[in-house]
Amino acid sequence: MPELPDVANLKRYFDATALGRTVARSSITDGRILGGASAELVARRLKGRRFEGTHRHGKFLFASISGDGWLVLHFGMTGELKLYKEEADRPRHARLVVDFEDGFHLAFVCVRLLGLVSITDDVEEFLQDRGVGPDALGGDLDLERFLDIFQGRRGAVKGALLKQSLVAGIGNVYADEILFQTGVRPDTKMNRLSGGELETLYRNLRVVLEKAAAPDESLDELPRGSILPHRGADGTCPRCSAGIRRMKVAGRSSYYCPKCQRKRG
DNA sequence: ACATTGACCTGAGAGC
DNA sequence: TGCTCTCAGGTCAATG
Numbered sequence: 550m551p552e553l554p555d556v557a558n559l560k561r562y563f564d565a566t567a568l569g570r571t572v573a574r575s576s577i578t579d580g581r582i583l584g585g586a587s588a589e590l591v592a593r594r595l596k597g598r599r600f601e602g603t604h605r606h607g608k609f610l611f612a613s614i615s616g617d618g619w620l621v622l623h624f625g626m627t628g629e630l631k632l633y634k635e636e637a638d639r640p641r642h643a644r645l646v647v648d649f650e651d652g653f654h655l656a657f658v659c660v661r662l663l664g665l666v667s668i669t670d671d672v673e674e675f676l677q678d679r680g681v682g683p684d685a686l687g688g689d690l691d692l693e694r695f696l697d698i699f700q701g702r703r704g705a706v707k708g709a710l711l712k713q714s715l716v717a718g719i720g721n722v723y724a725d726e727i728l729f730q731t732g733v734r735p736d737t738k739m740n741r742l743s744g745g746e747l748e749t750l751y752r753n754l755r756v757v758l759e760k761a762a763a764p765d766e767s768l769d770e771l772p773r774g775s776i777l778p779h780r781g782a783d784g785t786c787p788r789c790s791a792g793i794r795r796m797k798v799a800g801r802s803s804y805y806c807p808k809c810q811r812k813r814g
Numbered sequence: 815a816c817a818t819t820g821a822c823c824t825g826a827g828a829g830c
Numbered sequence: 831t832g833c834t835c836t837c838a839g840g841t842c843a844a845t846g
Contacts, residue, residue, distance in 0.1 A: 552839060581823080608840080626840050627824080642824085661823045663840055704817050713841080722839045780839095800819065802837080 551608055551624035553685055553718030554761035559622075559630055560605045561764065563612060563655075566632040567600045570649040577666065582644040582659060586667040594618060594668050595647065604672060606684050607717025611672050618670045625663030631656045685718035686758050695751045699739055706742065706750070707735035708799030718758065721801045722777060726768070727757050728805065729776040734812040735803040736796065741813035773809070780804045 551559065575595045577588040599615045612620040622628070631640045632655050639646070643656035645666045657666060669675040682698070683690045698715050709715060710724040719727070728735050730753040733746065742750065760767050768775040774787030784793035786806035794807050 555839080623840085625823090626838065660825070661838085661840090663823065702816080708817075711840090720839050724839095799817085801839090 551626070551628055552720030552723050553605075553608060553758055554723065554766070556605055556608050556610055556624065556718075557762035559624065559628075560603050560610055562630050562632075563600075563603055563610065566630070566653075567612065567647070567649075567655050568602065569599060570651060570653065571599050572596060573648045573650045575645065575647045577645055579644050579662065581662050582657075582664060582666050584665045584667060590668055591620075591645070591666065595620065606672070606676055606687075607681055607713055608720070609676070609681070609717075611669070611675075618668055619672055619675075621665065621667040621669050621675065622657060623665035625659055625661060625665070627658075627660040628664040629658045631658055680714045681717050682713060682715045683717065685716050685754060686762065690716065692748060692751050695754075696744075696747055699747060699750075700744075702739040704739060705736050705798050706733060706739050707801070707803055709739050710754075711799060711801065716754075719754070721803075722780070723757060723761060725780070725804050726761075726775060726777050727754050729810060730757060730771055730773055732810055734805055734810045735798040737811075737813050776804065776806065 572595045575592050577583060577591060580588055594614055594617060598617065601613045601615050604611045608623060610622040614620060632653060633639060634653050639654065640656050640658045642658050642660045644659045645657040647655045683694065699709055702709050707724050707728060710719045710727065711721065725735065731750050757771065760770065768777060776787065776793065779785060779787060779793050784804065785791065786793060786809055789806065789808050791806055791808040793804050795802055795804050797803065
């Protein structure tokens with residue numbers, strides 16, 4: 550679930566449920582979610598504080614803690630947030646539970662433990678240390694920067710789109726959607742695309758993610774319709790009705806239309 | 815430097 | 831019912 554558009558939704562959920570509330574206490578129920586950070590530090594930083602605002606970069610969500618630093622959340626493959634009141638409603642696989650003074654609880658749920666909970670004092674520094682590239686929807690990713698990053702790469706287009714150090718936020722599903730809109734097969738080598746195709750790729754990347762991240766998600770308004778609901782066995786192309794095919798690219802399942810998406814080179 | 819592969823985790827679903 | 835296998839929307843370390 551949690552690619553850029555999903556994290557945008559989780560940010561809205563966090564804003565609606567946690568901002569302005571005061572933390573009474575918090576607990577980490579499985580230390581493996583911390584990626585080396587200290588559970589004691591997380592608890593100490595949150596206790597008695599309020600969340601004042603949030604910031605999303607790629608698939609990371611940062612929540613500013615009143616007076617002192619940021620809570621870092623990454624949702625991995627299976628992360629989500631759940632606000633609840635009654636203890637009986639605590640979700641399974643809650644890895645971080647924040648208890649608010651007003652009796653509500655916010656759980657960071659992560660079945661497969663591939664997500665991350667941490668603390669940082671400086672968001673920019675955190676992103677730099679981890680080698681995270683510019684946000685896919687950010688203002689500093691203009692066409693020029695995009696071309697700088699992707700032009701001349703030798704590997705598959707899809708592999709490059711998925712690489713968070715190049716551009717942050719695109720995951721397996723939206724990479725397929727962007728490539729469907731662009732009419733390019735996922736295994737096409739990046740350096741086989743013309744300048745014009747790269748520009749189209751950039752425009753589609755922005756449009757797809759903007760539409761998907763909007764509160765009223767509207768992918769079906771895309772010029773070619775959306776391939777996303779047709780992923781999986783027996784899917785058909787929304788544009789030409791050909792059977793959707795599947796192949797592995799960069800180790801990930803990739804769905805594409807054999808008629809609308811051509812391989813170059 | 816760049817690209818590909820396996821490992822990290824758990825759970826759901828298919829097939830026997 | 832229960833076992834085994836495959837797969838899942840992410841990322842890192844190790845390898846070519």
